[in-house]
Structure formats: C-alpha cells, structure tokens
Amino acid sequence: MSDLRELYQEVILDHHKRPRNFHKLEDANRHAEGFNPLCGDKIQLYLRVEDGIVRDAGFEGSGCAISTASASLMTEMLKGKTEAESEALFEKFHDLVTGKSMPDSASLGKLAVFSGVREYPVRVKCAVLAWHTLRAALQGSLERVATE
Amino acid sequence: MKSTEEITSGKFAGTGPSIDVERVRRDFPLLEEKVHGRKLAYLDNAATTQKPRQVIDAMMQFYTSGCSNVHRGVHLLSERATANYESARSRLRRFINARDDREIVFVRGATEAINLVASSFGKAHVKPGDEILITGMEHHSNIVPWQVVCEERGARLRVVPINLAGELLVEEYEKLLNPRTSLVAVTHVSNALGTVNPVRHIVEMAHRNGTPVLIDGAQAVQHLRVDVQALDCDFYAFSGHKMYGPTGIGVLYGKERWLESMPPYQAGGDMITSVTFEKTIYAKLPHKFEAGTPDIAGVIGLGAAVDYLESLGVDRIAEHEHALLEYGTKVLQAVPGVRIIGTAPGKTSVLSFTLEGVHPHDVGTILDQEGIAIRTGHHCAQPVMDFFRIPATARASLALYNTREELDTLAAGLRRVAEVFN
Numbered sequence: 001m002s003d004l005r006e007l008y009q010e011v012i013l014d015h016h017k018r019p020r021n022f023h024k025l026e027d028a029n030r031h032a033e034g035f036n037p038l039c040g041d042k043i044q045l046y047l048r049v050e051d052g053i054v055r056d057a058g059f060e061g062s063g064c065a066i067s068t069a070s071a072s073l074m075t076e077m078l079k080g081k082t083e084a085e086s087e088a089l090f091e092k093f094h095d096l097v098t099g100k101s102m103p104d105s106a107s108l109g110k111l112a113v114f115s116g117v118r119e120y121p122v123r124v125k126c127a128v129l130a131w132h133t134l135r136a137a138l139q140g141s142l143e144r145v146a147t148e
Numbered sequence: 149m150k151s152t153e154e155i156t157s158g159k160f161a162g163t164g165p166s167i168d169v170e171r172v173r174r175d176f177p178l179l180e181e182k183v184h185g186r187k188l189a190y191l192d193n194a195a196t197t198q199k200p201r202q203v204i205d206a207m208m209q210f211y212t213s214g215c216s217n218v219h220r221g222v223h224l225l226s227e228r229a230t231a232n233y234e235s236a237r238s239r240l241r242r243f244i245n246a247r248d249d250r251e252i253v254f255v256r257g258a259t260e261a262i263n264l265v266a267s268s269f270g271k272a273h274v275k276p277g278d279e280i281l282i283t284g285m286e287h288h289s290n291i292v293p294w295q296v297v298c299e300e301r302g303a304r305l306r307v308v309p310i311n312l313a314g315e316l317l318v319e320e321y322e323k324l325l326n327p328r329t330s331l332v333a334v335t336h337v338s339n340a341l342g343t344v345n346p347v348r349h350i351v352e353m354a355h356r357n358g359t360p361v362l363i364d365g366a367q368a369v370q371h372l373r374v375d376v377q378a379l380d381c382d383f384y385a386f387s388g389h390k391m392y393g394p395t396g397i398g399v400l401y402g403k404e405r406w407l408e409s410m411p412p413y414q415a416g417g418d419m420i421t422s423v424t425f426e427k428t429i430y431a432k433l434p435h436k437f438e439a440g441t442p443d444i445a446g447v448i449g450l451g452a453a454v455d456y457l458e459s460l461g462v463d464r465i466a467e468h469e470h471a472l473l474e475y476g477t478k479v480l481q482a483v484p485g486v487r488i489i490g491t492a493p494g495k496t497s498v499l500s501f502t503l504e505g506v507h508p509h510d511v512g513t514i515l516d517q518e519g520i521a522i523r524t525g526h527h528c529a530q531p532v533m534d535f536f537r538i539p540a541t542a543r544a545s546l547a548l549y550n551t552r553e554e555l556d557t558l559a560a561g562l563r564r565v566a567e568v569f570n
Contacts, residue, residue: 003517004513004514004517004568005568007513008510008514008568008569013568013569017505038525039507039508039509039524039525039526039539039540040525040526040530040533040539040540041509041539042539062539063507063539064507064508064509064510065506065507065510065569066509066510068507120513122513123509123513126509
C-alpha cells in the first residue's frame with residue numbers, strides 16, 4: 001500500500017476528482033488533441049497565448065487518475081509562463097516521471113507529486129499525454145498526438 | 149449428444165468427475181511465480197493463457213533432440229520432424245472435427261488466419277459493390293483486414309449491431325444479408341464481453357443467402373467444444389497461445405473447396421510443386437498456404453496443447469469455467485460501484501467491468517500490486533467500448549486453472565482500489 005500512496009498521492013487524487021481548468025477555452029488561440037491508443041485516454045487542450053506568454057489554459061477529455069491529474073496540474077502551472085518556460089518545464093517533468101534525473105523540486109512546484117510514476121513504467125504515458133499535447137498546441141501542429 | 153446450439157450457447161451438462169484444479173495447477177510452472185511479493189492470481193487468460201509443462205517439454209524436446217526442417221531431406225531427423233509436424237495437424241483436425249487434414253493450415257495466429265482469408269478470398273471472390281458483413285463486437289483483427297479488402301476491392305463493410313447486454317441482434321443480421329453479401333465474418337466468442345454468438349444459426353442464414361462465413365474462434369476453442377462440420381462454417385480461425393499452446397502459431401480451417409478456389413497468400417519454398425522461370429505449379433493443400441519453413445516447434449507445442457486439453461476434456465473445462473464465471477459474477481457484483489459489461493446469458497468466463505469513479509487503468513495498476521493480473525483498456529475492440537460509451541474496461545478472464553479463491557482475491561483487491569480512491 002505504501003508504494004501505491006507514492007503513486008496516488010493526495011494531490012493527484014484530488015486533481016483527478018476535481019480537475020482544475022476542466023473546460024473549453026472559448027477564446028483559445030491554440031488547440032491540440034492528444035490520444036493514448038493503449039488505454040483510450042483522450043484530451044483536448046486549449047491555450048490562449050499572448051505575446052509568447054500562456055495567459056490561460058483549459059482541457060477536456062477522459063482518462064485515468066494520472067493523466068487527468070497531470071493535465072489539471074499542468075494547466076495550473078502554465079498560466080503566466082512563456083512558451084520557452086513551458087517547454088523547459090516539460091523537459092523537467094519528463095525527466096522526473098521517467099526517472100532520468102531528479103530535478104530540483106523548487107522548479108517543479110506541485111508537479112513533484114508525480115515522482116512516484118517512475119516506479120511504474122507503463123504509466124509514464126499517462127503522465128506525459130497532456131504535455132505532449134501541450135507541445136503540439138504550442139507548435140501549432142494540427143495532427144492528433146498519440147503517445148505510441 | 150448435445151445439440152450444437154447447446155454447445156455454442158455456453159450451457160453444459162455434467163460429464164463425469166470435475167477438474168482437480170490443484171492437480172492441474174501443478175502442470176503450469178508460471179503459476180508458482182510471485183508478483184510484487186504476492187501470490188500470483190493470473191486472470192488475463194483471454195490475452196494469453198499460461199503453458200503447461202507438457203507443451204514446454206514437447207517444444208524443448210524438439211529443439212534438444214529432434215530439430216530438423218520438415219518436408220525436405222531424407223535423413224532420419226527430417227523424417228521424424230515431418231511426422232511430428234503432420235501428426236500435430238491431424239490432432240488439430242480431430243480437435244475441431246474437420247473433414248480432412250488438408251483443411252488445416254498453420255498460420256501465426258488468428259490474426260494471420262483472417263488476413264489470409266481477407267487477402268486470398270478477397271482477390272478471388274470479392275467484387276466491386278459487394279458487401280462484407282461483420283458485427284459490432286469484433287476484435288480489431290476481424291475488422292481491419294476487411295476494411296483493407298473493401299478498400300482494395302471497392303466493396304462495402306457492413307456491421308450487425310449489438311444490444312446493451314452485448315448480444316448480436318440476429319434479426320438485424322438477417323436484414324443485412326443480401327445478394328451483394330460476399331462474406332460474413334463473425335466472432336464465435338467476444339473477447340471484450342464473453343458473449344457466445346449463435347454461430348450455427350448465423351452460418352445457416354448466410355448459407356441460405358449463398359454467402360460463406362468465417363468464424364473468429366480465438367476466444368472459443370479453449371472454452372467450448374468446436375465442431376466445424378456441425379457448424380458448417382466455411383472458415384474458422386484460432387490462435388495457439390490462447391489455448392495453452394505457444395505464441396506465434398495458429399490455425400486456419402477452411403473448407404477444401406474454398407481453399408482450392410483461392411490464390412496463395414504468400415509465395416516461396418514449400419508451397420510449390422515445381423518452379424521454373426516460366427511457370428510455377430503450386431503445391432496441394434494445405435502446403436499451398438504454408439510458404440517457407442513453418443514454426444515447427446510451435447506446431448509441435450500446439451499439438452501437445454491439444455493433447456493436454458483433450459486429456460482434461462473440453463466439456464469438463466467448460467463446466468469448471470462456467471462455475472467460476474457464476475461465482476465471479478456474484479462476488480464482483482457484491483463490490484460497490486462495479487458494473488459488469490457484457491451480460492449475455494450465454495457467456496464464456498470473461499468478466500469485463502468498470503468501477504465507479506476509477507479509471508480501469510488505475511484499477512489495473514493497484515490490482516497488480518496485489519499480485520492480480522488482469523487486462524485493462526479497450527481490448528482491441530474500440531467499437532465495443534464506443535457502443536457502451538466507456539473508454540475502457542477492466543477484464544478478468546478465467547481459465548481451467550483458476551480458482552474461487554483467486555476471484556475472492558480479485559474482489560478484495562477491488563475493495564482496496566476503492567479505499568485508495570476514497
């Protein structure tokens with residue numbers, strides 16, 4: 001059970017039950033769709049980017065606790081960040097969940113709660129789905145992102 | 149003697165002493181494994197079954213003392229390998245009661261069997277404007293090959309709908325059959341729902357329409373006795389690894405007259421009688437469809453799997469699994485928030501379910517920590533998930549070696565999942 005608590009931390013369960021920014025952005029100027037064909041998780045990500053800064057973010061879709069909480073926390077963290085900062089955050093997050101390195105928790109903020117994912121390699125895709133979708137939205141790609 | 153409908157509806161009468169589960173479990177070395185320090189409860193048998201020692205030993209024996217190519221060479225080992233290979237074919241023919249060994253084609257699995265028919269039958273018999281009829285509960289492997297054929301041949305794919313219990317709407321099926329229907333491809337047992345389809349009836353109606361039928365038996369042969377002559381189906385496809393045999397080997401049964409009418413699927417050695425640069429004469433059935441050196445060890449292992457199933461008796465296995473299904477349905481329904489997906493009266497031992505407020509993926513991860521192996525996801529049947537308006541299910545699928553105790557462990561595990569999430 002202790003291991004599971006490592007993965008399913010309170011913050012994750014909370015964001016799963018009550019996802020933040022869980023809505024379409026009517027004034028979004030960036031949008032991308034993410035899909036994990038392995039488990040059927042789907043996400044629609046909406047961003048309003050002005051002067052290179054993410055002003056607002058929202059998402060819709062269905063997924064497991066890890067992917068929903070990841071999208072929820074991501075949209076919270078993005079607001080006010082530049083596109084470059086958002087990209088850099090993805091890199092750090094990716095390193096965290098794949099166990100590649102242990103980034104300093106200060107730069108990750110709340111995202112540090114996903115550290116448990118590295119013990120569950122098959123769940124990494126759940127954690128990064130929203131972030132891959134973010135990258136596609138920032139790059140203006142119109143193709144659906146699939147984590148396969 | 150049971151009627152075919154009785155056999156295919158998943159209802160079974162007693163047939164002597166039931167299976168001694170504790171004894172058969174000892175045949176499966178993997179069941180001794182620990183997972184995350186827990187006793188393994190392997191409930192993912194619809195994905196693949198574990199292999200009994202008898203199968204592993206037969207393959208080991210081939211590689212350690214019998215390895216040789218087949219249908220070539222005059223030396224003793226080659227003769228022996230050929231005899232073993234062809235003997236396995238005969239046992240498989242008897243296993244599904246085909247008329248002739250020539251109707252048993254070895255392939256990599258049910259997927260390749262279906263692709264073979266799609267490609268070769270398609271070339272020979274599907275014309276522009278034709279229709280291929282499948283159902284709403286097919287595995288992707290019995291959808292996509294037909295989409296490809298339809299694309300290539302200018303034909304149209306049509307789909308028989310299902311109801312909320314997960315049963316085929318037979319009256320809709322009858323309406324969809326028409327003079328343009330060139331093939332019906334239907335699963336015998338749904339991998340995602342466990343539904344046993346009334347395939348005898350389906351074949352009868354198709355034949356009345358002059359249409360041949362392919363049955364995907366990947367989820368059937370290990371659970372219920374299949375008699376292809378009684379079913380009168382034209383093709384029957386199944387995989388070895390879901391019936392306690394090795395991975396990478398399977399069978400396509402085809403009525404001789406259909407197989408004769410179809411061009412080879414792949415070309416190369418072993419499928420020819422003579423080759424010159426001007427003209428090649430193809431080999432006779434079944435070798436016409438077995439190009440190249442086959443998976444000899446796989447075939448020998450599959451033969452051993454058939455022997456193993458026959459030694460226990462498919463009817464007794466079915467009886468054991470049916471009792472497990474009833475017990476499992478009861479204990480799962482007692483877990484708050486569980487909804488069973490697939491509630492047809494005629495089912496094999498598949499328990500697909502959702503747990504309220506928890507995604508199946510999370511259910512799977514938590515159960516895994518308890519040593520319980522189940523499948524989560526869309527089970528390669530996305531249209532089925534779409535029909536039930538769910539992204540995925542958790543699926544426990546039971547085999548001859550599973551026990552009530554393991555189902556209790558599953559139910560307890562699901563209560564732990566609810567604990568973590570509340």
